[in-house]
Amino acid sequence: MSRDVYTDPVRFELERERVLGRHWILGGRSEQVAAPGDWITFEGHGEVIVIVRQADGSLSAFHNVCQHRGPSFVAERQGCGARRFTCPYHGWVYDTTGDLVGVPEREDFDPAHLDGLRAPAVAVDEWGGWVWINLAGPDTARPLLDALGSDITADLGRYRMEDMVLHDVVEWDVPVSYKAIVDGFNEIYHTKELHGVSAEWVKAARDTSFHITGDNYMCFVPRAEHVDDLARDPDHHRYAICHYVVFPNTVFNCNPEHVQVFNPIPIDVDRTRFLCWELLYPDTGDDPEYPAYWERTLKHWEGLKRVVGEDIEIYEQLERTKRSSGYTRHVLQGRECKIAHYHENMDRKIRDNA
Numbered sequence: 001m002s003r004d005v006y007t008d009p010v011r012f013e014l015e016r017e018r019v020l021g022r023h024w025i026l027g028g029r030s031e032q033v034a035a036p037g038d039w040i041t042f043e044g045h046g047e048v049i050v051i052v053r054q055a056d057g058s059l060s061a062f063h064n065v066c067q068h069r070g071p072s073f074v075a076e077r078q079g080c081g082a083r084r085f086t087c088p089y090h091g092w093v094y095d096t097t098g099d100l101v102g103v104p105e106r107e108d109f110d111p112a113h114l115d116g117l118r119a120p121a122v123a124v125d126e127w128g129g130w131v132w133i134n135l136a137g138p139d140t141a142r143p144l145l146d147a148l149g150s151d152i153t154a155d156l157g158r159y160r161m162e163d164m165v166l167h168d169v170v171e172w173d174v175p176v177s178y179k180a181i182v183d184g185f186n187e188i189y190h191t192k193e194l195h196g197v198s199a200e201w202v203k204a205a206r207d208t209s210f211h212i213t214g215d216n217y218m219c220f221v222p223r224a225e226h227v228d229d230l231a232r233d234p235d236h237h238r239y240a241i242c243h244y245v246v247f248p249n250t251v252f253n254c255n256p257e258h259v260q261v262f263n264p265i266p267i268d269v270d271r272t273r274f275l276c277w278e279l280l281y282p283d284t285g286d287d288p289e290y291p292a293y294w295e296r297t298l299k300h301w302e303g304l305k306r307v308v309g310e311d312i313e314i315y316e317q318l319e320r321t322k323r324s325s326g327y328t329r330h331v332l333q334g335r336e337c338k339i340a341h342y343h344e345n346m347d348r349k350i351r352d353n354a
Ligand code: FES
Pocket: 066, 067, 068, 069, 070, 071, 073, 087, 088, 089, 090, 091, 092
């Protein structure tokens, strides 16, 4: 596998157009836009988007780009109670769906130039308590549930992330391609050396099952303390760590009691904003076990953040070699099959432009 996939700016432009511009990517959590007028923004690979909850409960998403002369007209990252957005440059006004509804000194414009003008719409939908956006737009984007596929919606759906609450989001600025980060979640070969997991863990992980489903992946890593249980009862939700990758850049890491979402957002060919989200089941107020759950889960989350920090140390080493003439290709083994499939799929989408 050539290393160019991580560093070639020409290829990245094609990928922006044909992959990142046509697949569903995460915009945020539904609970961040709970009430009408609540809004969040997305910014990645040169695109700036606003997502707003409407009075009827639906969401609208549109490019945060003033159609007069181009600046973003929503400056903050998120807010609430929006009724209108006003461009700070000349005062054009947009409603919460992105329609242009006000132009100061309108009589000076050719009416034909203003007719039907709006901030271009972006497709938006919700699944699993997550807001998903697709830059292909509402008329062209493949339906979200088709893109996720029934294997993912059924298996990952069992965690009921829509009933969970956001506990924490951690953000890193990483100096390598977002795909190098996805790679790290598409194999477990590195966990022994880099994360120093126990010999029992490594032994159990050799029985990991890998599943390719459409553009996406599932893998179930047996938990070392439950290998015998798993042999008796194939309930991977209970006895394995379940891992789902939604092409091209959304990774769900599911433990029986909590879920992490790893979301490397490409900023440029070799720069990434890496978000890690932690979801917990909420306190219903009547569960005496909840404080123990809380303590156990947060301890585990602290450990996971340490593990991600170890991954980031590798990305820093990859930054040092990204222009090196000594680095030309990768050599993959069978248990890195998801990495090979991911990059082949990416190649095919760029090549076929479909
Ligand atoms: S650029 Fe936005 S109103 Fe002129």
